[in-house]
Amino acid sequence: MGATFDLFTEPGATPVCSRAGCSSTASWRVNWRNPRIHAADRVKIWAACDDHCAFLADYLRSRSFPVQVTGIDEDLDALDDTTARVAGDGR
Numbered sequence: 001m002g003a004t005f006d007l008f009t010e011p012g013a014t015p016v017c018s019r020a021g022c023s024s025t026a027s028w029r030v031n032w033r034n035p036r037i038h039a040a041d042r043v044k045i046w047a048a049c050d051d052h053c054a055f056l057a058d059y060l061r062s063r064s065f066p067v068q069v070t071g072i073d074e075d076l077d078a079l080d081d082t083t084a085r086v087a088g089d090g091r
């Protein structure tokens with residue numbers, strides 16, 4: 001299970017910012033996971049423009065989710081889970 005975009009799934013589609021009402025081209029990925037419902041190897045992605053990258057990341061961090069921001073073309077296999085308990089490295 002790799003990373004999955006929440007809001008756009010078409011291959012080759014231009015990623016647009018996930019912030020409601022924003023239609024700017026995204027240049028960042030906000031990678032996150034909800035430890036309560038997502039397995040450790042699950043990565044959800046919100047695309048974000050320059051203006052909303054910090055907003056979206058802070059929104060998720062305020063819910064104590066693991067969050068990592070990467071460039072739009074950068075793939076993450078898993079999130080650094082610094083806030084949740086370490087359940088053993090599966091690799």
Ligand SMILES: [Zn+2]
Pocket residue numbers: 017018019022023024048049050051052
């Ligand atoms: Zn935006």
